[in-house]
Amino acid sequence: MSKVALEGQVAVVTGAARGVGELLARKLSARGAKVALVGLEPELLKEVCSRLHTEADYWHADITDHEAMARVAQEVKERFGKVDIVVANAGVAAGGPLVDADMAAWRRVIEVNLIGSAVTGQAFLPVLMESRGYFLQIASLAAITPAPMMSAYCASKSGVEAFAHSVRAEVGYKGVKVGVGYLSWTDTDMVRGADEDDVMRELRSRLPWPSNKTYPLGPAVDRIVAGIERRSAHVYGQWWLRGMQSIRGYLPSVIGTVGAREMKRFEGRFGDAKRGLVG
Template identity: 35%
Template sequence: MTKYNLAGRTVVITGSTGGLGSSLAVALRSRGANLALLDLDGDAADSQARRLGPAAVARGWAVDVTDLDSVESAVGAAAHHFGRVDVVIASAGIAAVQPLETMHPDLWERIIDVNLSGVWRTFKASLPHVVERRGYLLAVSSMAAFVHSPLNGPYVASKAGVWALCDATRLEVRHHGVGVGSMHPTFFQTPMMDAVQSDPVATTLWRGNRSGLFKMVPLNTVVDAAVVGIEKRSDIIVPSYSNAVAARVPGLIRPLIDRIGFRDNVIPQAIELASQV
């Protein structure tokens, strides 16, 4: 496949000031991409943008991924400012380690709202712009989509949902020439992981993330894999080689089902019928 050259393209990143979002922004800017940096903390996004260059190449907006109007407004403003939106990375996410028995319902709903519904809102708001450019949508899922840890119910459910959402959306938009990918990193060093490392519950569950399935990988491993995956418009990105089997086996049959079960002409017909209801 021809490399998807990022120079001059506009990339939208939600959760842009987080550990992964910040590093992705630097790496993508080094590829010549223009950056629309979206974060709940608009002032932090503005400061981040100024560090990366003038407003012509990087600009920040405040956005709340739990509010569709907020996401639509920010993505629309980015499209107007840069004249295009080519790639969208849904990176905003939160986590908590608690058992179902004692978890407050509000916490469950908040994690699902940010991690899963937030991706849906980001894709929903961005799709008209990305279709125009025959671009690429990427959601940050996790190895938690495939390895379902106890005391982590809403997080693993949200990340498995993101994986499924990406697979479904890919079929819906392929006739537009739009690519959709999900990324599935294992644990890697970010400020969020600092909290995990200081939590005795988490360190008991995942053995301090020192070895085995839960061993942390370097942040740059995740960032490099993400950039390469975007340039390849990959369906799935798995930064850690040691976890590749666990991530890829569940999806081995999916491409066959996609080809046989949902032929190219069927999906546009179904979308057209749905629009008439």
């Protein structure tokens, strides 16, 4: 598959203050791309921006605010003259059983991960049509397989996967490529925050190999960069995730059986579980 050189390309990364977004911005810049950072932590965004190798700028914005994101898209184009790549990466998570969930946190996961991705797409797709660019939606292993204690996150990531596939069909004739990025448990603040909960950590450790491991951030982001260069429809942060696609139809029933057994084993310990947002 042919590659698109990143030299001189303009890339927008949401959730760029830390984790996947921060490292992705750095690696894109190292390959010559100009980078626009978007997020809710202006001091961290400014710090990331100052360390990049190429022309860069940052925007403090809530991705769920469609007026703010429309303004960001306009300002990014004015600042750099075009937009070639948009990575909808920003996301949060909340764990625990649904019956005990903090529904404000549950709702916020859906708002940030799903609605925020749609808002980002609506804001930037017009400029991507002008450049015949690439929109990469970051999803997760959680889009491929359900998991107990993660209903909001799984719902949001399944949603963004379907969203991206739908948008691909809408904008392909305009020359815009749309990809979906899948990552398993990757060493970020979000995953480390989830592991602070004893039940979540133990439950994750009992997943079958290789989904029970935490994977280093660097190689995962390298694979994302390679996917961006190829304008790939599917990008896998870990090599084995590609193989999960062929068996995903069997996973809900398997997880339903195994999950019920594990939830029974952990019954009585859910009261100590953390209920707030992680991300």
